[in-house]
Amino acid sequence: MSFVRVATVSEIPAGTMKHVEVGGKEICIANVSGKFYAINDRCGHENARLSRGSLINTIVTCPMHSSQFDITTGKLMSGPVLELAGIKEMFTGCPEKVKKAVEQMYEGIFEEQRLIKTYDQLVYDVKMDGSDVLVQI
Ligand code: FES
Known part of the structure; x- marks a missing residue:
């Protein structure tokens, strides 16, 4: 596994998320108060893109049926509504x-x-290199 550049800091302002595709993976990158996190961007319920949902503090809410995940751990916090x-x-x-x-x-x-069972999301390690955001894949 190696770190791959996926975005610049300016592309993901604090409190927002970005969808990236790299190495055949779809990843949701989030900026939580200047710290970056990455999880699998496909919801475990019915495959919606989590990056099109909302981010409040560290909680990502799926745009389709509102399952919630902690972006820092990938943990499922609540299931679909x-x-x-x-x-x-x-x-x-x-x-x-x-x-x-x-x-x-x-x-x-x-x-x-x-x-349909909804599970925790896969988490990717993130690091910074100057103004670049890198994800380990
Ligand atoms: S697709 Fe995400 S909660 Fe249904």
Whole structure:
């Protein structure tokens, strides 16, 4: 394994994340108050890019179903949030038959999604070289 340049410090301002692809890997680089961290950029739930989610302090929230990971350890902090409530409201004005069919369809999808196990994210070592950010792959 060796360190590879993936970004410059100016490309990832504090409190933001960047997606990089290097060595066949998709990596999420985050700047937490001037310190850089890197984890696998594909969510273990349904493969969304974590770098397109949000970063608050050290917690990355997945843009698809809100699983949360600690960017410093890759540890899963909370699993996906799957709610039918908002979807039900979208069909409020539809005939009862349509509402029921949509509800059944989404309940089936959510049941399958609940069975998907979400694990900790792989963590990459990061080091700085002047204004460059390097990740060990
Ligand atoms: S894809 Fe990340 S929580 Fe579902």
